[in-house]
Amino acid sequence: MTISRRKLLLASSAASAAAAVSRAAIAAGPTLAVKDTYKVGFAQTESNNSWHLAHTNSMKAEAEARDWQLVYTDAAGSAAKQVSDVNSMIAQGVDLIFLAPREEIPLIPAIMSAKNAGIPVILLDRNVDQSLAIAGDDHVTFIGSDFIEEGRRVAEWLVANIDGKTKIIELEGTAGSSPANDRKFGFDTDIAEHPDFEIVASQTGDFARDKGRQVAETLLQANPDANVIYAHNDEYPYWSSCIFGPFSLISEKGICRDN
Known part of the structure; x- marks a missing residue:
């Protein structure tokens, strides 16, 4: 269970x-x-x-x-x-x-x-x-939770389920908070061990829906070849649906795949 x-x-x-x-x-x-x-x-x-x-x-x-x-x-x-x-x-x-x-x-x-x-x-x-x-x-x-382990598990899932060259946008949580610091550390450390996976942009969304959407839109425009977003937020997702093209959104609350 x-x-x-x-x-x-x-x-x-x-x-x-x-x-x-x-x-x-x-x-x-x-x-x-x-x-x-x-x-x-x-x-x-x-x-x-x-x-x-x-x-x-x-x-x-x-x-x-x-x-x-x-x-x-x-x-x-x-x-x-x-x-x-x-x-x-x-x-x-x-x-x-x-x-x-x-x-x-x-x-x-x-x-x-x-x-x-x-x-x-x-x-x-x-x-x-x-x-x-x-x-x-x-x-x-x-x-509370082991936030480093949460980040590591997201990275492990990503490596196991996404094939080929992968470019990742990371939407961080509130700067200076333990969930954001630790989730980033766990994820980034694990992903760094896999050369086919690259974090092309990382910026805070402050654990907020509206700010997360705005930051995601900006980072996707700057990195049109990105095909994965990893979001630190608890509330899934930062926006209502996958609308930016062929990518996967991975947050602490679930996975959203564009069809």
């Missing part, structure tokens, strides 16, 4: 929240007193696609089911606002913060501020630079 990334993360980030609270009590960093109920913060990165909306709805439903007070914020795609959101949660005296960090490095100060305030932080969906904020010390843990 195959479990999608979405189902896995919704289960682990929401249904496992109570278990994460228990683990927070024994972490090397800030500890959490055992209470009948908790005031918890959830700092979401943005709400620009179906994955983020499903993630948020799952967290809200879980908090309601457990009778926890949820302080919810939406950073609207801004790392600076997300830092401010976390600092606001600290000022409100939440017991625990669930953070979906927009980018790997800019959220480090917010995590450290929470640590200094004695508030455990659990990272959801996206990670931070672990050399700057260490799991089990600066924050409790990261609940």
Whole structure:
């Protein structure tokens, strides 16, 4: 049985929240007193696609089911606002913060501020630079996917299923985010081992449908011989159908082949 990334993360980030609270009590960093109920913060990165909306709805439903007070914020795609959101949660005296960090490095100060305030932080969906904020010390843990492995698996599928010289356009995710960094690393590293496969253009689509479409159109015009697009996005596809000629679109959510 195959479990999608979405189902896995919704289960682990929401249904496992109570278990994460228990683990927070024994972490090397800030500890959490055992209470009948908790005031918890959830700092979401943005709400620009179906994955983020499903993630948020799952967290809200879980908090309601457990009778926890949820302080919810939406950073609207801004790392600076997300830092401010976390600092606001600290000022409100939440017991625990669930953070979906927009980018790997800019959220480090917010995590450290929470640590200094004695508030455990659990990272959801996206990670931070672990050399700057260490799991089990600066924050409790990261609940998410192995994004490097995701990139490698896409490359492996491509090599196994596409014959002949292949020119690839790569639509990257949000610059500086762990899914974009790691998916690119896993894919590019594996593809580099196959001389018949060439990445002819790589540019961020920012995990956004409209921007992804615009970037794809521009890159396809500049590279008319490209026959594969690899998209980092969760929401499949960046556009509604394969409309640019004979190519395959490969995203983290599926394959679209032009007939």
